Amino acid sequence: MMKLHEHQAKGVFADAGIPTPSSQLATSVEEAVDAADSIGYPVAIKAQVHVGGRGKAGGIKLVEDEAEARSAADAILGMDLKGLTVDSVLVEEAVDFTDELYVGVTMDRSAGKPVAMVSARGGVDIEEVAAEAPEAIVREHIDPAFGMHPYQARQAAFDAGLGEVATDVARVLSTLYDLWAAKDATSIEVNPLMVTADNEIIAADAVMNVDDDALFRHDDLEAMEDEAADDDLERKANQYGFDYVRLSGNVGIIGNGAGLVMTTLDIVDYYGGAPANFLDIGGGAKAERVANALDMVFSDENVDSIVFNIFGGITRGDEVAKGINEALGQFETIPKPVTVRLAGTNASEGREILNTELVTVEETLESAVQDAVENAEGTN
Amino acid sequence: MSVLVDDDTRVVVQGITGGEGSFHAQQMIEYGTNVVAGAVPGRGGETVHDVPVYDTLATATTEHDANAVVVFVPPAFAGDAMFEALDTDVDLVVSITEGVPQQDMARVYRRLGETDTRLIGPNCPGIITPGQAKLGILPGNIFESGNVGLVSRSGTLTYQVVDNLTQRGIGQSTAIGIGGDPIIGTDFIDALELFENDPATDAIVMCGEIGGEDEEAAASYIDQNVSTPVVGFIAGRTAPPGKRMGHAGAIVSGSGTGTAESKIAALDDAGVPVGDTPSAVADFVEETL
Numbered sequence: 073m074m075k076l077h078e079h080q081a082k083g084v085f086a087d088a089g090i091p092t093p094s095s096q097l098a099t100s101v102e103e104a105v106d107a108a109d110s111i112g113y114p115v116a117i118k119a120q121v122h123v124g125g126r127g128k129a130g131g132i133k134l135v136e137d138e139a140e141a142r143s144a145a146d147a148i149l150g151m152d153l154k155g156l157t158v159d160s161v162l163v164e165e166a167v168d169f170t171d172e173l174y175v176g177v178t179m180d181r182s183a184g185k186p187v188a189m190v191s192a193r194g195g196v197d198i199e200e201v202a203a204e205a206p207e208a209i210v211r212e213h214i215d216p217a218f219g220m221h222p223y224q225a226r227q228a229a230f231d232a233g234l235g236e237v238a239t240d241v242a243r244v245l246s247t248l249y250d251l252w253a254a255k256d257a258t259s260i261e262v263n264p265l266m267v268t269a270d271n272e273i274i275a276a277d278a279v280m281n282v283d284d285d286a287l288f289r290h291d292d293l294e295a296m297e298d299e300a301a302d303d304d305l306e307r308k309a310n311q312y313g314f315d316y317v318r319l320s321g322n323v324g325i326i327g328n329g330a331g332l333v334m335t336t337l338d339i340v341d342y343y344g345g346a347p348a349n350f351l352d353i354g355g356g357a358k359a360e361r362v363a364n365a366l367d368m369v370f371s372d373e374n375v376d377s378i379v380f381n382i383f384g385g386i387t388r389g390d391e392v393a394k395g396i397n398e399a400l401g402q403f404e405t406i407p408k409p410v411t412v413r414l415a416g417t418n419a420s421e422g423r424e425i426l427n428t429e430l431v432t433v434e435e436t437l438e439s440a441v442q443d444a445v446e447n448a449e450g451t452n
Numbered sequence: 453m454s455v456l457v458d459d460d461t462r463v464v465v466q467g468i469t470g471g472e473g474s475f476h477a478q479q480m481i482e483y484g485t486n487v488v489a490g491a492v493p494g495r496g497g498e499t500v501h502d503v504p505v506y507d508t509l510a511t512a513t514t515e516h517d518a519n520a521v522v523v524f525v526p527p528a529f530a531g532d533a534m535f536e537a538l539d540t541d542v543d544l545v546v547s548i549t550e551g552v553p554q555q556d557m558a559r560v561y562r563r564l565g566e567t568d569t570r571l572i573g574p575n576c577p578g579i580i581t582p583g584q585a586k587l588g589i590l591p592g593n594i595f596e597s598g599n600v601g602l603v604s605r606s607g608t609l610t611y612q613v614v615d616n617l618t619q620r621g622i623g624q625s626t627a628i629g630i631g632g633d634p635i636i637g638t639d640f641i642d643a644l645e646l647f648e649n650d651p652a653t654d655a656i657v658m659c660g661e662i663g664g665e666d667e668e669a670a671a672s673y674i675d676q677n678v679s680t681p682v683v684g685f686i687a688g689r690t691a692p693p694g695k696r697m698g699h700a701g702a703i704v705s706g707s708g709t710g711t712a713e714s715k716i717a718a719l720d721d722a723g724v725p726v727g728d729t730p731s732a733v734a735d736f737v738e739e740t741l
Contacts, residue, residue, distance in 0.1 A: 073696050073703070124694075179554060181634040181664050181701070184561040199705070216558040256555055285527060285700065286553035315698040319690070330632055330698025331606020331661055334687040338712075339729055341690045350691075352698040383608045383615070385577065385591045416611055417591050437612065438729060 073258055074282045077120045079162045080296050081278035084255065085262070088247050091274045095164035104145035105138060107163035113137055114166040117144045119151070119158040125197070129153055134166055155320075156303070167274055169266035173234065174198050174209070175245050176261030176279075177252040186214045186252065188225065188245055190232040194264040220249040240273050241265065255293060256286030305349075305372055312364045314351055321346025323448045324369035324378040324408070328353055328387045336381045339437065345445035348375045353387075362395025370407050377447035379440050380412045380431075382422075389414040389422025400430040409447040413440035454581035454626045455601070455646040455653070456544055456570070461585050462518045464489045464542075466509055466525055466533050468500050472548075473524035476589050477501055480522075483592040485585040488516035509533075513540045522578065522587045523547040530574060531556030538567050545637070546587045547573035554700065557635045564637060571637025575699070577607035577629035590627065598623015600737060601647035601680075603640060604659035605632050605699070609687055609730070613659060616734035622741065625653040632699030634663070640670035648678050655681045655740050657733060658724070662688030663702045663710045671718035683736040684719040684726040686712045 076084070079097050086092045096107035097120070108115045119131035126132050131153050133144035141163075151158050172195030180187040191209045193201050201208055210232040214220045225245040229238035244265065252260045262275040287294045297310060309316030315330065319337075323345045327333040330352050337347040349372065353365045369378055382392050392414060400406055410431045414422040426433055434440035463480070467473035468490025478501050481487050489504050489512040496507035506512035509521065521542050525533040530549040537545040538560070552574045564571050572579055578588010582595040594611055596618045604610040607629055614627060628643050630636055640658060647653045656678070660667035667686065674682050689712040691697050693704045704710045716726050727733035 073700075122694075179558065179634065182666070182669075184635045185558055215562065216555065217562050253555065256553055258554060283554045283700075284696075285551040286555065288528060289553075315696075317692070317695045317697060319692065327608075329606055329608025330702055331604070331609030331659065331687045332612055334606075334661060334691060334697050334702065335609055335612070335685075335730065337691070338687060338689045342728055347690055350695075350697055383611045385589055385607060385611055415615060416594065436731075438731065 074284055074287065074293070074297055075122045076280045076282065076296060077299070078118065078278055079120055080299070081280035082275065084251065084280060085275055085278050088251050090244055090247055091272070092278070093165040093167050093274060093276060095162050097160055098145065098163055099149070099160045101142060101145045101149060104149070104161055104163050105141050108135065108141040109138060111163060111165050115141065116164045116166050117141065117148060118162045118164060119148050119153055120160045120162055121153050121156040121158055123154045123156060126153065131158065167266050167276055168268060170269050171267035172264035173241060173267065174261070174263045175241060175248060175265050176259065176263070177249050177257070178259035180213065183213060185216055186249070188212045188214060188220060188228055188249055190228040190234070190241065190245060192232050192234060198263055214249065219253060220246060222246060225249070237267055237271055237273055244273065244275070255290060256283045257281060258283050305368065308368055312368065314353060314365065314368065316368070317350040318372070319347050319349055320374070321348045322374055322376040323444050324348045324372065324375035325381070326351045326353060326365045326369060326378065327381040328383065332381065332383055336379065336437065336441065339441045340379070340445060343442050343445045345441070345448055348372060358391055359395035359398055362392055363399035366396070366399040375408055377444045378408055378410045379444035380410060381437060381440060382414050384414070384416030384419060388417050389419040390425055393422035393425035396431060397425065397427050400427070406430055411440045411443040411447070413437055454584065455650050456626065456628070457520065457579055457581050457585045457587055459486070459584045461520050461587070462486050462488045462516060463520045463522060463587055464491055464509065464512045464516065464518045466491050466521055466523045466537065468492060468503065468505060468524070469495050469498070470524060474500055476524065477503065479592070480586055483586050485587065488518050509536045510540050513542055518542060520544040520546070520587060523549055523574070525549055527551035527553070531560055534560045534571070535563060538563055538569050541567070542569060545569055545571045546576070546578050547571065548576060548578060548588055550575040552633065554634060557633065561635050572628060573631040573636060575633045576631030576636070577610060579626065579628045581626045582624055588629065590629070594618055595627065596623035599625055599652060599654040599741070601625045601650065601653040601656045602627040603643035603647070603656070604629055605661050605701070606659060606687065609659055612730045613657060613685065613733055616731050617737060620734055620738060622734070622737060625650060632661070632701050634701040640666050641673045644670060644673060644678055644682070648680050653680060655683065655737055657683050657685070657737060659685045659687070660715055661686060661699065661702050662691050662697065662704050662712050663699070665709065667715040668718040671722040671724065674724060675722040681740045682724045683733055683740065684724045685730065685733045686715045686726060688712050
C-alpha cells in the first residue's frame with residue numbers, strides 16, 4: 073500500500089475540485105518562511121511524514137508571524153517523529169473554523185465492498201470515535217458495480233446530522249468516492265473537513281492510500297512513489313521489487329512467501345531475538361534476486377546477523393543456493409554471519425551447492441533461527 | 453474422500469501458454485491431475501503438454517465437459533479472466549494470480565455472489581487432495597494422503613506445516629490455500645464447513661495471519677458448528693501496525709484490529725490450541741489423533 077503525503081493527496085483532491093487551504097511545500101527554513109510570508113499569517117507548519125498523531129508529537133505548529141514561522145520550521149525540519157526524519161513541511165493557510173467533520177471511503181474487506189463514512193465528530197482520531205461511539209459514524213456500503221449513487225452521499229450526510237452543510241459535504245463525499253475508484257485507492261479521507269462561520273467547507277487534511285497492485289495503471293501516482301517512501305531502504309526495496317518492512321531489531325530476515333517470512337520473524341522473537349526486517353523475495357526467486365536481497369539486508373546498519381529461510385514450492389533450492397554463493401563470493405570477508413535453511417523443491421541439491429565456508433547451513437527452521445539469534449547476541 | 457477436488461475433477465488451465473501456466477500445468481499433469489484443456493486467446497488449435505488449447509474458456513470447458521478452472525493469468529488481466537471463468541458455470545475456479553488490484557477483485561466478488569461457482573483465491577497456492585489431484589502450484593512431493601484437512605492464507609507457510617506433518621507420518625485429506633488478499637472467494641468458514649462434513653477428515657489445521665477479522669469469525673464458527681478437532685497457527689505476532697507484511701491482506705490497522713493477539717485469543721476461547729511454531733502445530737495434531 074502506497075501512502076501519499078498530505079501535500080500529494082491535497083494536490084489530487086484539489087485537482088478534483090475539493091476546496092483545500094492555500095499551501096506550499098518547503099524543504100528548508102528559508103523556503104518555509106518565504107511561503108508563510110506569501111500566504112499570510114496565521115499559518116500552520118506541518119511535517120510531511122507518515123505518522124499518526126503528528127500534532128500531538130510536535131509535528132504541526134500554528135504560527136502568527138515570521139519569527140514564529142522561522143523557529144517552528146527550524147524545529148520541525150530534521151526532527152525525528154516516531155523514528156522518521158522530517159525532510160519537508162507543508163506551510164498552509166490557517167482556517168478559521170466553527171466545526172470539524174470527517175468524510176472517508178475505504179474497502180470493507182469483510183463485506184468485500186467499499187464503504188463511505190461521514191461523521192460530525194471530525195478533528196480527532198476517527199478510530200477512537202469508532203471505538204467509543206460507533207453510532208457517531210454513518211456508514212454507507214457501495215455496490216462496486218454501480219459506484220456511489222448521489223442519493224447515498226446525501227443520505228450519509230443528512231443521517232450524520234450535518235443539516236445546512238449536508239448537501240455540500242455530500243458533494244465532497246461523491247468526489248472522494250469517484251477519486252477512490254478512479255485512482256485505485258484503498259482508503260481516502262478528509263479529517264478534519266472544516267466548516268467556516270460562513271458555512272464554507274474546506275479539506276484541512278488529506279489521506280490517500282493507493283493499492284500497490286494497481287500502480288501499473290496510474291503513471292501519475294507511480295511518479296509520487298519514491299517521494300512517498302519513508303526510508304531509504306524501503307525506497308531501495310521498491311526498486312528491487314521486494315516486499316520489505318523495516319523493524320527495529322538486529323536479526324535480518326530473508327525468506328519466500330509472506331506467511332513464512334512473518335512466521336520466521338515470530339520465531340526469532342520466540343527465541344529471544346529481535347527481527348530487523350521483513351523481506352519476502354517472492355516465488356521463483358532467481359540468483360540475482362537472492363543477491364539483491366542479501367545486499368539490502370547487509371546495507372542495514374542495524375543488522376548483526378541474517379537468517380535465510382526458503383521453503384521451495386516454485387522457488388528451487390539449487391537456484392537459491394547459487395544466488396547465495398554468488399552474492400557472498402564478492403566479499404573478502406562476509407560482513408555479517410548468514411544462516412541458511414533450505415527445504416522443499418531441490419533443497420538437498422541446494423544444500424550440497426552451498427559454500428559452508430561462507431554460510432552456516434541448518435536443517436530446520438527452528439535451528440536456523442536459533443543460530444542467527446545467537447550470532448546477533450554475540451556481536452553485542 | 454476429500455473436499456472439492458479428486459480423481460474426477462476435469463481441469464482447464466487458463467493461461468496455459470505462459471511461463472507459470474505452462475510449468476505448473478505440466479506439474480499438475482505429472483501429479484496425476486486430469487488437465488483436459490487450456491485456454492489462451494489467439495492460441496486456439498495449439499497443444500501444450502499434449503493438452504489442446506482453445507481461444508475462449510467457454511469453448512474449452514464445453515468441449516471437454518470440464519468442472520474446474522485454474523487461473524494463471526497476469527494480474528492486470530486476472531479480473532477479466534475470473535469473470536470469464538465465473539460465466540462458464542464450472543463448479544470450481546482456483547485463481548493463483550498474485551497482485552490482482554483490489555477494486556477489480558471487489559467487482560469479481562460481487563459477481564461471485566450471483567453464481568453457484570466456488571472461487572478459491574486469488575493470490576493462493578491452490579488446492580490439493582494428495583494422491584489424486586492438485587490445482588495450483590503446491591509442491592506435490594511434500595504431501596501424503598491422510599486424514600488431516602488444512603486451510604491456510606499463506607502458501608509457503610502451508611508447505612512448512614505440511615512438511616512437519618508428513619515427516620511424522622501424518623497425511624492430509626485435502627489442503628486448501630485460500631490466499632493472502634483482503635478479498636477472497638473461499639474463506640476459513642467455508643473451508644471449515646467442508647472439512648467438518650468430510651468423513652475422511654479427522655482433524656483440521658487452520659493457519660491464519662494478521663489483518664482483517666476472518667480468523668475471529670472462524671473461531672466463533674468453530675465454537676458453534678465444528679466438532680472435528682481444530683489446531684491453529686497465526687503468523688505475524690511481531691508485525692508493527694500500519695505496515696503491509698507482504699500479503700495485501702496482512703496489515704494490522706492503526707486502531708489495533710487484525711492483531712495476532714486478538715486472533716489467538718479468539719481461537720483460544722473457542723478451545724482451539726494455537727501452536728507457537730509450525731512444529732508445535734504438528735505436536736498438537738499428533739496429540740489430537
